[in-house]
Amino acid sequence: MSAAPPARPAPTPPATRPARPARRRPFARRAGGGQTRLALLLLLPAALVVFGVVLYPAGRALVISFYDVDSPFPGRYPFVGLRNYTEILADDRLWAAVGHTTYFTLVSTALELVLGLGLAQLLAAPIRLRWLFRAIVILPWALPTIVNGAMWRWILNAQYGVANALLTQLHLQGDYRSWLGNDPFLALNMVVVADVWKNTSLVAFFLLAGLQTIPRGLYEAARVDGAGPIRAFFRITLPLLVPNIALVLVLRTIEAFKVFDIVYVMTGGGPASGTQTITFFTYLQAFSAQRFSSGASLAYLTVVAILLLALLYLRLLRQSELMSP
Amino acid sequence: MRASLRYRVFIHLAALATSVVILAPFAWLLYSSFVGQTDLVSRPMRWLPEHVTLDRYREIFAGGGTGAGAAFRSAMVNSFLVAGGTVVISLVVGVLGGYALARLRFPLRRTTLLSFLVTYMLPPIALIIPLYLLMSRFGLLDTRTGLIVVYCSLATPFALWNMSTFFGSLPVELEEAARVDGCSRLGALVRVMLPLSKPGILATALYAFLLCWDEFLYSLIFTSTSQAKTVPVAIAEFTGRNAVDFGLIAAGGVLAALPPVVLAVVFQRYLIGGLASGAVKG
Secondary structure, eight states: OTTOOSSOOOOOOOTTSOOOOSSOOHHHHHHHHHHHHHHHHHHHHHHHHHHHHHHHHHHHHHHHTTBOOOSSSOOOOOBOTTHHHHHHHTOHHHHHHHHHHHHHHHHHHHHHHHHHHHHHHHHHSOOTTHHHHHHHHHHHHHSOHHHHHHHHHHHTOTTTOHHHHHHHHTTSSSSOOOTTTTOHHHHHHHHHHHHHHHHHHHHHHHHHHHHTTSOHHHHHHHHHTTOOHHHHIIIIIHHHHHHHHHHHHHHHHHHHHTOOHHHHHHTTTOSTTTTOOHHHHHHIIIIISOOHHHHHHHHHHHHHHHHHHHHHHHHHHHHHHHHOO | OOOOHHHHHHHHHHHHHHHHHHHHHHHHHHHHHHBOHHHHTOSSOOSSOSOBOOHHHHHHHHOOTTSHHHHHHHHHHHHHHHHHHHHHHHHHHHHHHHHHHHHOOOTTHHHHHHHHHHHHHSOHHHHHHHHHHHHHHTTOTTOHHHHHHHHHHHHHHHHHHHHHHHHHHSOHHHHHHHHHTTOOHHHHIIIIIHHHTHHHHHHHHHHHHHHHHHOOHHHHHHOOSTTTOOHHHHHHHHHHHTTTOHHHHHHHHHHHHHHHHHHHHHTHHHHHHHHHHHHHHO
16 A cells, blocks of 8 residues: 555555554545545446346345235235245245256256366376367357257257267167156256266366466476375375365356256256256246246345355365465 | 377277267258258158259348248347346446456445346246336337347346456556556556457457347246247247248258357457356356
8 A cells, every 4th residue: 555654564454354553644544435435436346237237126026925926017916925935845846957967067067167177187188289278178168059959959859869879870779769758767867967078078168277376396206206296286286276166166066057058958857857846837937927026036046055055065075275384 | 299190090099980970960951951851851851852942041131021030030130129228237337247246346246146147047037027017017018129128137247257257367567557547447457358358348249149049038027929939939939830831940940040140250269269268266
């Protein structure tokens, strides 16, 4: 800070907390107040843009969830207290959707993390035409999710899909099969495949960023000490990547938990509702069945679940930071 | 680093295999958009097509009236306008707010940043019902303006976070020098910080653009005609309505993927750099 008192070259106060020295010259104090005012002024547009859109609907949704609103038009709707919540929590379809979402989230995030770790190593490796390889790897990430879903739906098409053609002509399967149409579990796994194919790139680039901050010297020291590449990976790379892994896990879990668009375009929730996720079920409740209150209470349960997930991760992250050297 | 021959062969093979896995679906999409319908639906599959056609692209670029082509064209225009408007607005408010978060000392600074980031965790589905009712009251349903307003609330927390991380990585001394020379804080922001922040600004703009180009749920609910429908909604409708015209869906997919893919490949350095700075801070 340029307005520090010249009399005492004290160390600058910790950044996060406003310093309150006993005696400060009015000049310095005024500068501090001015900073607060300026900060408010600078943050005001962002706050308007974000909270102006988010805050009212968030509160309104909570209110709606206690009423029985069944049309988009303003009117008088009966207050029902927690009945929407108890009804929805007793609904088997919700728990089926929770099951699908949990499976999708766990499997896709785990696969993306493992494959992403490998891919990050490859992106950092000294290969020829590395710029080209990186340009290729960035492609799936840039591909819009909806296009990705439509593409996989076409690849997996039951009658004319290339997956069927390839597997049949290579004699890996006897006849064409319906990847997305018959077996709900198979369809869910195919949605996972499409999601992993697209999002592993993002995870890999995230981890690459962390990989590049690990000093090379550590690996050389490990080699001198006789540790092979596998030991080096588990003893150096993995522990030092923990913060990056945690961050990417938080982001991917939250995204996977909210999954909607890829399901919408690939399977439409079917077959036999076997790929309905929580968001998809909420969407159907609110906009197909016009049960807005039921949808709102579901949405709030989702918010609570996501916040709990985020808190859990943050705690894990802090613990692992304490444990890592 | 001297690497053994075996290691070098291994990583090259692995990179090649990865590239094939990534490129094969793209290749199939591109292939499907050019070959004739009879080749697409032949069984067993003919790997060398008998007909190659540009008809789908012609239909999309020049098809008139109420056809799928015209709908797709207007969706492209809508997506560009909505994404462009969102990028500009979220960038401006993100630069201002990000500077405050990075450089100014004020009470509850961390809480402020966190409260912006928490909005990212709110699933859109939680907000969409009241937003829908609200937008219908203000006449914003099925308008591009309405979509821009909503998308700005998605893109701005990212922009704030990115810009504040980037500003934080610039040396304070430069700005102090400018202020000693008589610049105001805002003057220093505009004259010293912004010119140095081009990589951060570019990365932020790219993220915001990709976010808007990709967004589906809000657009699906809030738009209903070609006035405001965006590309993802158009593609989803293609796959629903023209379920048998695979070539047309593929051509639409190729065109919808083109802008983000080109941007990502051309500016990959900035995108990856943006990830790096965000990840290190996280």
